[in-house]
Amino acid sequence: MVKVVLKEVSKYFGKVRAVDNLNLEIKDGEFVALLGPSGCGKTTTLLMIAGIYKPTKGRIYFDNEDITDLPPKDRNIGMVFQSYALYPHMTVYNNIAFPLKLKKTPKHVIHEKVVKVARLLRIDNLLDRKPSQLSGGQQQRVALARALVKEPDVLLLDEPLSNLDAKLRIYMRAELKRLQKELKVTTIYVTHDQVEAMSMADRIAVMNQGKLQQYAEPNILYDKPANIFVAGFIGNPPMNFIEGSIMEVNGEYYFDSGVFKLKIHRSLGEMISSKTEEAILGFRPEHIKLVTTKAPNAIKGIVYVVEPLGRDMVVNIKVNDTIIKALASPEIQLTPGQQIYIILDERKIHFFNKSTGEAIV
Amino acid sequence: MLSLPRYRIESRKTKALLRSIIKYLIVIVVAVIPLIPVWIMYLWLIMQSFSPKVNLGIIPLGFTLNNWRFLWSPLKMGLKTYPNIWPITINTLLIALGVSGIVVLISTLGGYALSRMEFAGRTGMMKFIIALHAFPSVILLIALFIILNKLGLYGKGYVTLLGITLVKAGLEIPMASWIIKGFFDAIPWDVEWAALVDGCTRWRLWRSIVLPLVLPGIGAISIFSFLSGWSEFLLVFTYVKDEAYYTLPVLIYHMIGEYKMVDWGLLAALGLFFTIPTIIFFSTSQKLLLRIYVGGVKG
Numbered sequence: 019m020v021k022v023v024l025k026e027v028s029k030y031f032g033k034v035r036a037v038d039n040l041n042l043e044i045k046d047g048e049f050v051a052l053l054g055p056s057g058c059g060k061t062t063t064l065l066m067i068a069g070i071y072k073p074t075k076g077r078i079y080f081d082n083e084d085i086t087d088l089p090p091k092d093r094n095i096g097m098v099f100q101s102y103a104l105y106p107h108m109t110v111y112n113n114i115a116f117p118l119k120l121k122k123t124p125k126h127v128i129h130e131k132v133v134k135v136a137r138l139l140r141i142d143n144l145l146d147r148k149p150s151q152l153s154g155g156q157q158q159r160v161a162l163a164r165a166l167v168k169e170p171d172v173l174l175l176d177e178p179l180s181n182l183d184a185k186l187r188i189y190m191r192a193e194l195k196r197l198q199k200e201l202k203v204t205t206i207y208v209t210h211d212q213v214e215a216m217s218m219a220d221r222i223a224v225m226n227q228g229k230l231q232q233y234a235e236p237n238i239l240y241d242k243p244a245n246i247f248v249a250g251f252i253g254n255p256p257m258n259f260i261e262g263s264i265m266e267v268n269g270e271y272y273f274d275s276g277v278f279k280l281k282i283h284r285s286l287g288e289m290i291s292s293k294t295e296e297a298i299l300g301f302r303p304e305h306i307k308l309v310t311t312k313a314p315n316a317i318k319g320i321v322y323v324v325e326p327l328g329r330d331m332v333v334n335i336k337v338n339d340t341i342i343k344a345l346a347s348p349e350i351q352l353t354p355g356q357q358i359y360i361i362l363d364e365r366k367i368h369f370f371n372k373s374t375g376e377a378i379v
Numbered sequence: 380m381l382s383l384p385r386y387r388i389e390s391r392k393t394k395a396l397l398r399s400i401i402k403y404l405i406v407i408v409v410a411v412i413p414l415i416p417v418w419i420m421y422l423w424l425i426m427q428s429f430s431p432k433v434n435l436g437i438i439p440l441g442f443t444l445n446n447w448r449f450l451w452s453p454l455k456m457g458l459k460t461y462p463n464i465w466p467i468t469i470n471t472l473l474i475a476l477g478v479s480g481i482v483v484l485i486s487t488l489g490g491y492a493l494s495r496m497e498f499a500g501r502t503g504m505m506k507f508i509i510a511l512h513a514f515p516s517v518i519l520l521i522a523l524f525i526i527l528n529k530l531g532l533y534g535k536g537y538v539t540l541l542g543i544t545l546v547k548a549g550l551e552i553p554m555a556s557w558i559i560k561g562f563f564d565a566i567p568w569d570v571e572w573a574a575l576v577d578g579c580t581r582w583r584l585w586r587s588i589v590l591p592l593v594l595p596g597i598g599a600i601s602i603f604s605f606l607s608g609w610s611e612f613l614l615v616f617t618y619v620k621d622e623a624y625y626t627l628p629v630l631i632y633h634m635i636g637e638y639k640m641v642d643w644g645l646l647a648a649l650g651l652f653f654t655i656p657t658i659i660f661f662s663t664s665q666k667l668l669l670r671i672y673v674g675g676v677k678g
Contacts, residue, residue, distance in 0.1 A: 120577060
């Protein structure tokens with residue numbers, strides 16, 4: 019088990035900056051998710067840690083040892099690919115045994131280890147089959163077994179759950195997390211699914227366009243997003259954003275969107291206006307209170323569509339031209355076209371600098 | 380739709396039936412009829428070789444093995460006696476095996492490089508390969524003669540055959556590399572990366588993971604190059620003057636070429652003998668060859 023450190027790592031493909039000046043430290047035994055939309059450079063980062071891509075700039079360390087120039091085989095890593103990448107011409111047993119054979123492990127030790135890891139992943143009844151005879155979930159377990167059998171220092175997972183059906187994915191999420199805690203292997207997990215990252219990882223590195231946006235614990239990403247990208251990427255349904263400006267009238271501060279004015283606390287107003295005039299207001303759907311009668315400092319809107327989800331419902335509210343999504347309990351009776359008032363909890367709203375996208379509060 | 384009157388549904392059914400009959404008729408005309416002359420030719424070959432005399436080309440009158448006498452006695456044609464068939468078959472086999480061996484060895488390496496490695500001039504090279512194929516070997520005869528002569532690969536019995544094998548392999552390698560490249564292309568990068576992570580060197584990866592996955596491709600190019608070496612005529616005809624080093628195609632040519640009296644029965648038997656490897660290969664490896672167009676890895 020090792021600590022992984024990336025120092026000012028960049029990878030360019032021609033003129034495209036796939037990864038741009040990435041600094042990341044993954045603690046010994048930690049489960050870190052690299053989260054971002056497709057093409058954000060997360061898989062490239064993983065492949066650099068694996069040693070398949072060489073960074074254009076920067077160094078990678080395992081436990082203070084510079085491994086940037088080591089080939090993959092000398093890094094003692096295990097990796098699971100999105101496609102599983104099993105060897106189609108080998109049986110499950112040989113697939114799992116392959117890394118050990120390359121290490122010239124004695125045969126009886128190989129057998130012991132393969133059977134042990136196969137039992138751990140509950141695939142010990144499939145050892146004689148070929149990969150093409152397995153279901154997606156079974157293939158995924160074989161790939162995981164192959165990665166784990168050599169007792170790697172670092173486990174790299176590239177969207178391992180994305181090819182599974184929804185039910186199995188939720189099951190494997192918990193299974194993987196349990197396994198990682200049990201084996202205490204440093205794990206780097208690439209995903210574009212924020213739910214996966216939030217539910218499994220100790221820390222999440224959010225990336226966009228090759229740049230690290232924020233690296234923090236899941237609850238911090240959720241409560242204190244560093245910028246508008248992170249705020250919009252984490253959470254489902256996503257955060258609502260409204261552009262506007264901060265104005266002061268008679269010592270009182272308002273957020274003015276052009277359609278409505280929202281009174282905000284003096285200290286908050288002073289803080290924002292000291293940094294920028296143009297701001298973006300952000301608030302999560304679950305932090306909205308909906309009332310049907312007029313209330314002070316409430317935003318007036320019209321119910322546009324209601325999406326019931328069973329446990330709760332997403333109410334789409336039209337405020338002038340913008341749609342605001344709110345989560346509400348399904349007990350409220352709402353009909354499209356109905357007038358409604360939105361009340362925001364001032365402790366849970368966010369303001370972002372419009373020009374830089376950075377979070378102010 | 381269900382409310383349509385009964386008679387209309389009936390008439391639609393008839394129309395659909397008619398349409399499918401017409402479809403089959405077109406298939407028969409386009410695909411089966413052109414094959415008939417080909418089948419007649421093969422039938423002619425078989426009948427001619429096993430019968431002393433035939434009517435209308437394909438109706439045998441009696442049975443004889445006389446036409447196959449070359450298998451156990453020297454081959455006589457008019458006044459001339461040709462060498463025994465077996466050494467000549469071995470010559471042909473040597474060229475065919477040599478060509479396919481060299482082609483497989485070099486194409487699997489070259490095709491892998493073309494498919495997987497980035498190097499300057501890669502695209503240019505691939506275009507050039509296709510262009511190369513447009514030139515027939517006839518135009519190279521004189522240049523090749525000079526080269527073989529300078530290298531001492533001309534006029535020395537088996538050494539000449541070696542020279543021809545090298546030339547033939549050289550002519551086959553570009554296309555074979557191109558074909559096998561397609562098979563390498565079909566292997567996902569993930570599989571190679573997984574092997575590298577698992578602890579392979581590039582060589583080990585090529586040997587243990589990549590090669591087994593392109594076996595159908597290797598089968599295909601080895602068969603193609605074997606048959607192309609087996610049936611090579613022009614190079615042997617031009618460069619080999621000593622009858623002892625003839626190959627089957629050249630021998631067959633001489634059976635037709637030198638005398639006005641052609642022994643059709645003998646010729647047919649020789650022709651059939653010559654096609655034996657082809658028939659063996661195609662009947663055993665049809666599936667393999669078909670996969671060329673389907674491509675490599677099956678998950």
